[in-house]
Amino acid sequence: MRALCGARVLSLGVLHMAYVLNRLLSVILTLFLITLVTFAVTNILPGDVAMMIMGTQSNPEALAGLRQSLGLNDPLLVQYGHWVGGMVTGDWGTSLIFKKPIIELLGQKALASAIIVIMSMTIALALAVPLGVWAAVHRDKWQDTVSSSSALMGVSLPDFFWGILMILVFARWLGWFPSSGFVDPSVDFWATLRHAFLPSFALGLGLMAHLTRMTRSTMTGILSQEFIRVARAKGLAERTVIWRYALANAIGPVITIAGLQIGYLFGSIIVMESLFGYTGMGWLTYQALLNRDLPLIQYTVVFIAAVVMLTNLAVDLLYVVIDPRIRLG
């Protein structure tokens, strides 16, 4: 790829702005629908924000006063307008349980979780791609069996099992990593990574399975193509044939799957962060749900949805860089 990729990115920048804008527009449209659904669902739930703040035993008059001042008596449409308006202007309100501005809270926790997401995806890809390639190169031999059964084990055992195993082995017995907690990166970045490693590794093992299988199956298909024979007939080293010629073709679908998994990852993160006492988005979501912190729930949902959609947009754009055959428009 080297310089060629760079050149393609440049030409993309000029030629395909329209495509990117188009895609962004559809992301915004989807987000708008998500805000509608989120708002509707949270309003159908029994109880309201005023009740949450004052408790069920509170004075009905005071409750009514609070409702009035929070605007809960306005028509739903007006309330929705206020909510979305606040979202756009950055006035996201305050969390009921943490008594802190939601925007600040989400910013901190999202950073913590981003570390885990990136780290677990990196671990998963670093394990899955070589394992999948290895299986494809030695298709139907013992290497293939080893690769597919280890991948299958990764996916059949639940994440929390791997989490417990990690704590046991790497924290309790070997003492290499801390078993719980989160350290702010601005305080000690190295400690942040050490704390994030075990939950990331446990998540990565779960992610790895699909990626391994995807790598194996796309690589198997690519390796039987004629251009691989042509590359060998040119006298290229087998190493080059597999890791440059074949993998460059096989990596696209793997990255697509990885992008889709980011969405699933937010589900697994809830369990894993709670298990490791790691105060990120997953932990925050769990707290918000547990305490019915409606404003926080609303923003968390919209925020996660936005992250997932933007990740997938990024993957699609990356795909265009990798595969010149994809036409935009």
Next chain:
Amino acid sequence: MKDIVTVDHLRVEFSTDDGPVIGVKDVSFAIAPGETLCVVGESGSGKSVTSLSLMRLVEFGGGTITNGALNFVRMDGTTLDVAAASPQVMGAVRGNEIGMIFQEPMTALNPVFTIERQLTDGLMLHKGLSQEAATARALDLLKSVRIPEPERRLKQYPHELSGGMRQRVVIAIAIAMACEPKLLIADEPTTALDVTIQAEILALINRLKRENGMAVLFITHDMAVVAQMADRVVVMRHGSIVETGTVQQIFENPQEDYTKALLAAVPKLGEMKGKAAPERMRLIGDEAARAAQTAPKPRKPQVLLQVKNLTTRFPVKGGILRRTVAQVHAVEDVSFTLNVGETLALVGESGCGKSSCGRSILRLIEPTSGEVWIGGRDIGALNRQDLRRARADMQMVFQDPFASLNPYRRLKDQVAEPIQNFGLASGAELRDWVLQLFDRVRLPREFMNRFPHELSGGQRQRVAIARALAVNPKLIVADEAVSALDVSVQAQVLNLMMELQEDLGLSYLFISHDMAVVERVAHHVGVMYLGRIVEIGPRGSVFDNPSHPYTKSLLSAVPIADPSKRRFAEDLAFKPISSPIFPLDHRPALSVYTEVAPGHHVLQA
């Protein structure tokens, strides 16, 4: 001159779950510099395995060279036994001293790398050239294989090039090293290409051989290509050599029965000159069937199929709303008639619209406009139910008999299906009917209980024909029905089709790219180009007096299975076919024809 390659008692085995399978049993031959050796054989003869062994690429497909020596004289004059060479040595030989071209130009290039990169990486590896020097050399190579606009091609990706251009790039890669690999191996290099592009590529290989004094090992199944290209010929069958000789010996005085049979099964363009009616293929051992061919009964021409101004366009979608932004003009104002008991062949190169035309007639795809009359019935006006019933009169045989049969059903059930579909018979009557159909297409009755994978390609195509015959159709649309078959099997299936026509009075719309086959079987021929029939008329008239420029170039590009009629010495460049995609508001002109001979019409420019 000293031979550059000597293959001595080569044996190749493949390990499978069912034990070792022999790919090549015992093969020996030698090639001298400046010589083209053609290895010819039908599928499974081991010809490709032989060529892959010379590159030691056979082991990537699970094969092992278990016996024999493959002595190759290297550039420094030393002799290397390829069979025993280390992977490192093979890396230096492959692409550097032996170049190879493969069958599938569409997949032979890496889709995510530019042409430049795929040309230069070998040069940088073997010759240690800098990126700039390699690029300059790559440009020279593209020029030497006569690619139009070579500078632009370097920066392009494979999907931006046509099939013919891609094969030129693959050849450029194969001859990349100092423009003189000592040996060029070409494994079916033109099989997947249209006939005009095939002619260009064959001429290119001939020129490169002449200019560089390369030895060429040419693998093919096509006797006509052999006749055009070979100095010497090796005929292979079941992993062994049947016969070896100069091309003249093989074609004029073959010694072995198998060679004779192979040659007999090949239709030679021009051999039907002066003959009015189609004629069955000469099959060795099948003289009786040939003698049984009755002189064509003079029948009063009676129209079965009439096509008037048939037009089929496909939408090209674009934009976020997936609106139709342009149209593919697949079939454009096509008109013809087909008589009862006759064959009309539609010929043309890929993308010319011949298949779309056949499918539009059966309404397997809905035509955009035009009329189709079969036996006095307007097919276009039928509603769903009536169309279903009318399908009994018009059946289709497809190119790939494996894909067109259901792999999970017994053959007798598949042949019975159309009969049951139309409620024509059941019980014992149905069984008898199916039995007769198997007899009719000359398949043993015990095949009735088998599954498709248990049959050979030719046998499967017989089943497909039996299935088409099951409902006593009047018209059969045969879309490249013999193209995927080995030549001897092709001849048998063609003879069967002609026999059925004589006995049952069937009409065929015979869609094919193969001019030599068409000359043999057709009463009338329509030549298609860019969706239109550019020339149509009685077979003799069209072949003897081709009048449209496209028909002329098509016929001039067909290889003739006769080494005394060589045609690809000089570089050829046929006009590339333009795109059939037009904007929505494009209003094409009507097809207007001039009659150059009775019944022989040529499209006016």
